[in-house]
Amino acid sequence: MHFGPHLLLAALEGLVTSAVLALTALGLSLVFGVMRVVNVAHGEFFMLGAVLAWAITTAIGGHPALGFLAALVISPLIVGGIALVAERLVLRRLDYNPEATIVATIGMLYIIQQLALTFYGPEARPVEPPFTYRILLPWFGYSGYKLSVIATSALLLVATWLVLTRTRIGLVMRATQYDSETAQAFGIPVDRVYGGVFALGAVLAAIAAVLIVPISQAHYLMGQDPLLLSFIVVIIGGLGSLRGTIVAALLIGMSDGIISMFFSPTLAKIIATLLVAMVLVFRPQGLFGTAAR
């Protein structure tokens, strides 16, 4: 292949990564933005979404599309429910103290991960894509499913954006984010908003995982990379900023695909992590965010 088509392929792959990453990171960003909670277990909600997708498609059988659609609905709902329970039982009782909640979500990370290991096992298992149509480009064929992942993610991102900016739910969330005490005084049930946001964050991660699992297989340790990348995205995009999150996800997802063609993946990770740490040290409001309050 010539360089041009090669780059196009890398860019397409980068877009798939970006799309899934944007959804995952958006969940992390919402939880941090509204609740000021750094959810270290976010990657495990992602993993749980993928593992449940495998379980659901296996249980349903029949045409792959049937199982996949069921998984796309049921798996995020279960994950959201688990997140809600965790929020009620643990985070709320810690009064959302930032340091205590980090320690607690680390605990959740291990619990979810090890339960997955115990009940799902150490194997990586594939999920069949709902359709296998290949789009033929002049230089190579490309998976229609991957393109549909990009489209679905984009749709969900737009939908989330509309909810956040155009609806009462979004207004309530923003009010809580801006000043939870005043919001409480104005009759906003801050408690329920927190529970809902934490569950929503987990749901977004689970959807992203269901979308990616036909491409990358389900495994009990698969939450680690999305967690790290989401952190990177959220930090670069500016903590709690929706637009920044999406721009940063595109940047990271695209460069991840392109950089890994030239560098070893480990070196790429080293450079990316180091750069992000430096952003956090020297420009904590993110590259695209404005100064935090």
Place this chain on the structure above:
Amino acid sequence: MTPLLTTKGLSRDFGGLRAVDNVDFTLMPGEIRAVIGPNGAGKTTFVSLLSGRIRPSGGMIVFDGADITELPEYARVRKGIAYTFQITSIYANLSVYANVALPAQLTQRHGHSPSAVQGAVMDALERVGLADQAAMLAGQLSYGHQRLLEVAMGLALKPRLLILDEPTQGLADSEIDNFIALVREIAASATVLLIEHNMPVVMQLADRITVFNMGSILAEGTPEAVRQNAAVQEAYLGSAP
């Protein structure tokens, strides 16, 4: 006599707002100076600039002949500028003794023996009348006693300039009388700069009064002169009881 502290053109902006505007200020050694003015006149910002808690936008500060404008707050403390907080800021989870030991061990640096630190701590606590409560947790003290602990922490620094930011706020009348006596006693060994709303306290204590209004000095003089000043009456005394 050379001044202990002077500022030249000292200014501080917050966004578009100029909280302290081009202030020239002189403080002589040994005096008790009160800074008064209506709310929002820039008093607290001004002493925060002196103590180094915030940086000036312009101008300079000279302490004991040396330019300290660029010095960080902790270095100013070591030069002898102590600051007691308007909102009580003690170590609530530590003992009263430990609260004072921290500043005391700084000034006992060359004595270096535990007994020297202990002597300095108990001395400061006795001066404010808290010696009996040394073993208590600071957070368990009454509010008035916490204010006194603030002062004891300042005293343990053996400062040359002690800045008291609204020290009598929230104190009962009986406590205020003791406090006035305490400040007089402190003034024997240190220069005192006092921000105060309580006019009787100011009139009893201050050798001179500086009146702030809208970020700059409106008037300055003896309590008697300030009381007579028409501009001050209009800007400040007229609106206060």
Place this chain on the structure above:
Amino acid sequence: MSEASPVKAYALHAGVIAFLFVLSFVLPAYYHGLLARILVLAVFAMGYNMLFGYVGLLSLGHAMFFSVGLYGAGLAVIHLGWSVPLAFLGGIACGAALAVVIGLLALRTTGVAFMIVTMMFAQVFYLVILYFASWTGGDQGMVVPQPARVLTFGATSLDLTDPTVRYMTALVLFSVVLLITLAIVRSRYGRVLVAIRENEERTRMLGYNTFSNKLAAIVVSGAICAASGAAYALLFGYVGSSFASVQYSILPLLWVLLGGAATTLGPLIGTLFMYYVTDVTSAYTSAYLLIVGIALIALVLFFPKGILGSLRQRWLGWLP
């Protein structure tokens, strides 16, 4: 408070050390080896406690300080043929140097950002170990050969692979670090560290450069953790990248939380207890990290002061 009963405190610490010494002659072989390992890891926890307990800085990246000592000492022996004492000191020096760099950067942040930044630097360190696999052995790790793990003083030589020598060396390291911790905590510097934890701004306004004090605390903490790592490499003969993974940043936090943050003996108790629990449970399940997760949540929810912290609060106010 730290002014009270210095005699009691020193007697207690001497007693603990003496007890551990006697244990060496009583314990069956398996527990003897286990306890030697726990003593070395307790040093790691004590280093962590220095920063987390006393200064209130919660790092999520201390695996890098442990493993920089581990690799610093281990690789110096393997590749450079350094003697044991030199490699040990080299490991500590690496830890202190890394701590200076990390401290200068990470201390520009506070709170949650500090936690994330330290975690990211540790992740970089972990990946660097994997990247330079030809020197570090990558994720396989490397074995420090037995002949290199012998201390020679003129005619006498001490073989660190011998169980008794190994235990006693671990105990000496543990005791020295324990007494150093006790001395720091009771010193005027220790008082400044606690003051920074309780109210940093006030401490600055009492004339202390809190940045340089915190930096010094990170360097002490990093050096102690590196000493633990270096000792681990030399005593147990293995350097591996798993010691640099996130998990080994979480474990000291767990040990310290369990034993009691800001207590001198808490790290030992937490490490002992947790290591024993995971050792027992790993016989039944491969998912021993499950216990770690449950313990973390239970501790922050119900028992935030840990074992010794709660004891001190209720009955033993003099406990350092």
